[in-house]
Amino acid sequence: MTIQSDLETASPLRPSKSAFWRQAFLDMAAILAWGVLLLQYWLTGKIKLLLHPNYIWLAYSAGFFLIGLTIVKLVQLSLVLKARLRQTNQPFPITAPHLSLFPPTWSSLLLVVIALFGLQFVPQPFSSQMALDRGVTETLTMTRSQPQAFRGATKPENRTLIEWIRLLNVYPEPDAYTGQKVNVEGFAIHLPDIPETYVGIARFVITCCAADAYPVGLPVKLPAGDRSAYKPDQWFRIEGEMITETLADKRQLVINAKTLTPIPTPANPYEF
Amino acid sequence: MTHLNATLTLFFSLLVEAIPFLLIGVLFSSALLFFVDERKLVAAIPKHPLLAALAGSLIGFLFPVCECGNVPVARRLIIQGAPAAMAIGFLLAAPVVNPVVFWATWVAFRDQPEMVFLRIGFSLLIATLIGWVFSSQTDLRPLMQPAVARAMLVPQAARRAHRPSRATSTSSAAGLDSPLLQSGTFFLGQSNQPLQFDGSGQAAAMMVDANLSRPVPERLRLMMDNVIQELRELGGILIIGSAIAAIVQVAVPREMILSLGQGTVSSIVAMMTLAAVVSICSTVDAFFALSFASTFTTGSLLAFLIFGPMIDLKNFALLVTVFRPRAIVYIFVLAGQLTFLVTLLINLYVS
Structure with a gap:
């Protein structure tokens, strides 16, 4: 040699x-x-x-x-x-x-x-499978405990998914949000422990780089049919309003969707 | 397939995040080699081991390096004959006790400024204590990788050799044909204090004397070469470390690590494990810890912020270039125990 x-x-x-x-x-x-x-x-x-x-x-x-x-x-x-x-x-x-x-x-x-x-190499946004592996935190405990994330002035329909989650984190009572309008974007995820007529909407949050990405999400009550029409990893814009339901033995905030519009994967799929 | 892509995405994100910091570290380290007489620094260090360890721990404020960058600087300090206490103190404290990290942690934990001071204070304390412990080993060489040990000055020789030699620059015409190359004879000729040679190793120490008397353009050229060399070597290791960190992150569900995280003791253990696995750069790890702020105890977050910069998978790969595994195990165990102890006290009595 x-x-x-x-x-x-x-x-x-x-x-x-x-x-x-x-x-x-x-x-x-x-x-x-x-x-x-x-x-x-x-x-x-x-x-x-x-x-x-x-x-x-x-x-x-x-x-x-x-x-x-x-x-x-x-x-x-x-x-x-x-x-x-x-x-x-x-x-x-x-x-x-x-x-x-x-x-x-x-x-x-x-x-x-x-x-x-x-x-x-072309990096792909993390998949819903990855979100499941990491555990989508529906009750969203793993978010930052920053009181300044509480943005009371924001109109409900302008809140992003992560803003909803921070809000919930500060004030977790789901009834407080009942009837508020929702307009969020994220990818579909099939959570195993909720019924077929619900789909999860999730996003990854990063604080520094993809290595610390963690998923956050909320369950979505579908307007009709079951979730097989909403493939995991497809991105949707979801419009509807907040309701409280008991899913998987837990009282929690659920998006009652009126429309689910498929959207292309955003250039920056993370939220911060 | 998605797992493969996720692993590669994690891998490249760690690299892309770490390489700028590695570059900053290597630049500082090389500038130090060619523009700062470390032996003046080393000579200015107090003789008492405890004070030396404290001084070493505080040097980070002069050289803002993160844990990718502190290893080359520590390696050079050791080669220049720095006392063990100072070198180990620097190695452990520099990634945290420096202005960049102070600022980043402050931004992340603006609501809890005590986190910033506790992090820096405890890191300083632990680094000083471990440096003090290592000062009982007057000759560090048995703990070093053979290549580093050969390059090291013996402690006494280091002190005597501390005399910039003007003769070097005048006698070497082009600066290229350096008298360094005839190592033994050159040294005896220009100084009548023969160093204790045990091989080609003292080259490193002699280089510095020669380096500081070279003209600036020549020093800049050598500095560039050194930057390239260290980038090459540390970059290669960074790649291996990041690959391991990425694979472990995807293979072990993070939920499993986190499920341990509620108890007073288990949360600290979980966070220390996470710190070692994630290998996140100390400059940005405060933001990462912040995302666990609501589920984890204050003590365990501190454990993450103190332990991570000292020991993690990526850092381990870098430490292997300097120390023998035995020494790394000592540092690992001591740092782990002390971190556990102080953060447990925080969990039990403060928060």
């Missing part, structure tokens, strides 16, 4: 000729690939599925920085090359002492491969 033999013969401070150029090339490829990946995610909007909007600027700034770093490195390498062409015994620049867990080539290769894969 040539990689192995090169690593063995290269001195820790001054790499052999082929190792120097291979490592330099791989490093540049890795940095460039990650710079391009971050910018591609930003420009194509993929990043909205991954990060909270507050942190997107960090990602694309890092992308610009990495691409800038590649350019500077490229200029510097071309100077090395020029110097070597003029004077063949010009030594390669030394490198800082390097401590590594695996051979540097492996790390670079891993970075390049993952970045190339990432460029192809």
Whole structure:
């Protein structure tokens, strides 16, 4: 294996000729690939599925920085090359002492491969199955305990799903909301513990990045028929009003839907 | 199929979130290498182990790094001959005791400012105590990965070697043909205090002397190379750590972890486990903890915020580049026990 033999013969401070150029090339490829990946995610909007909007600027700034770093490195390498062409015994620049867990080539290769894969990868919004696995919190206990989330001034029909949930969290009595108009968007979810004539409407909430996404949702009483017409993961705009019902032995707030309009998956499926 | 996509989405979201912070950390660490004489910093550290640990814990305020960035800085401090107490104190406290995290936690818990102060205070306390414990180990090398141990200065040598050598820059014409390359002879020639060599390792320490006397453009070039090297290495490990964190998150239903979360003791244990699994960056973990604020005890949220930055799956992968597993286990156990103890006190007597 040539990689192995090169690593063995290269001195820790001054790499052999082929190792120097291979490592330099791989490093540049890795940095460039990650710079391009971050910018591609930003420009194509993929990043909205991954990060909270507050942190997107960090990602694309890092992308610009990495691409800038590649350019500077490229200029510097071309100077090395020029110097070597003029004077063949010009030594390669030394490198800082390097401590590594695996051979540097492996790390670079891993970075390049993952970045190339990432460029192809199209993140999907988390599915309703994922929401079920994570446990949709109908009673919505897992929300932020921020009293300022209580927005009494908001008209009921303007509240988003997460605003309803925060409201419930602050004042959990379902009767308090009976008759209020509802107009929310979310994806359908088939909750196993409620009857077939109900469907769940849910959204994922993220606070920083997709890694901490958690689902919140409310049950919806369908105007007619059963939920088989409302496939899981399809996004709907639901209009109706709030009622209180006892589902799964629990008195809870339910949306009594008048209309369920299928809508395309929003570019940013999360709520904050 | 959806599970695969979910795992990959989590994986890339962790990476995309962490890479900017890794970059900030690596930039600070490299700037430190080429523009700050760490041994002045190390020399300014009080001799008493407890004070050294406290000082090390507070250095985070000068270098706002999160837990992806503190490992390279700690590694360098150790190589420069920093006392164990200081290095360990820095390693454990820097991700929390720094202005960026202070600000983020403040924003997240605006309603409960005590969370900010308790988080920072307890992190400082735990880091100082563990640093103090580690100060009983005067020679850290047996606890280090062999590559780090070889690069380390022996404690006495570190102090003697602390003398910037002007001669280096004048004698090396182009700055490229560095006398560093003839390690042994060079050193004996320009200083008559031969260091205790045990291999090629002292290169790191000698580099710094030489580095600080290089012209600025040369230092900038070396700094860039160092940034690339550390990005390459820590990036590779970050990828592995994020992959593990993403797989575990999808494979273990989070409900299961959360169902433990109501009791005084079990909530703390659950939150500490969650902190270790989720591997979320300390700069943003306050927002994550906030989403559990209504179901979990204050103590357990504090446990999450204190323990997570010290030890988690991703961080573990980074620590392996510096310490032998034995040392990581010591740190892990001590940090876990102390976090558990202080947050239990909060649960029992305060909230």
